[in-house]
Amino acid sequence: MNDVSDGSAEDQHYRGEDWYADDLGATRFVRCTFSDVDFSEVTSSGAIFDQCTFHGSRFNASTHTHSAFIACDFQRTNFFDVTFEGCKMSGSVFTDCILRPIKVLGGQWRGVTLRGINLSKLDLSGLDLREADLSLADLSGTVLRGAQLDAANLREAKLSGADLRGASLDRVDLTAARLRRTKLDVAGAVLLAEQFGADVDAS
Structure with a gap:
């Protein structure tokens, strides 16, 4: 005690x-x-x-x-x-x-370092992860819907089957992550295409 x-x-x-x-x-x-x-x-x-x-x-x-x-x-x-x-x-x-399984209900995890940590299949919906270091982390099947990921480091992070719909991704380099069947909304898909050099015509 x-x-x-x-x-x-x-x-x-x-x-x-x-x-x-x-x-x-x-x-x-x-x-x-x-x-x-x-x-x-x-x-x-x-x-x-x-x-x-x-x-x-x-x-x-x-x-x-x-x-x-x-x-x-x-x-x-x-x-x-x-x-x-x-x-x-x-x-x-x-x-x-x-760090799994854990239950996260909102909160601010801004600037955390979770490098190489297994976060697979967790529900991190709506979590503030701005400027977080998620490099090499396993985010396979992780739900990140509506999460704030602005300026997060996703270098070589495993995002297979992860749900990024509605997540804010300003200054995030998606090309550095390992994407496979990753769920993106239109804004995320456009960002990814532009980072791969595509000239997206939104007209």
Whole structure:
């Protein structure tokens, strides 16, 4: 069980602790490090993790509502069956993490680094992924309908069977991604054609 009594902690290092099923509420953590901490079935509502580092931690089956993980560093962290509702992940980096299956209901994941992460078959509809690094990520069968992908890096991302209809794709190089049976709306198809050098006549 966590021992944050006043609702905030700064520059703390938590090692091997069991926070199973704790209610973190709106606790604020700043520049804290969590090594092998068990967050399984934890709940949070309005919690803030600011510039925190997570090594080998487990968030399995936890639920987070309108919480923020700002500029956090996740390494070898397991998010199996996590629910993120309206959460902010801006600037966070995920390395060797398990991120499926997860449930994402809106939120802002702007500028996240998900390089090489398996995100296949997730429903990321309407998610703000502007300026995200999705290079080498597996987005096969992923639903990105209405997502904001402006300026996202999709270099060598697997988009086989992905649904990009209604997604905003300003400054996205679709030619650098691996497309196969990728679903695009008219605007996306025109963008792709133009990037391949076609002169599209919309008249």
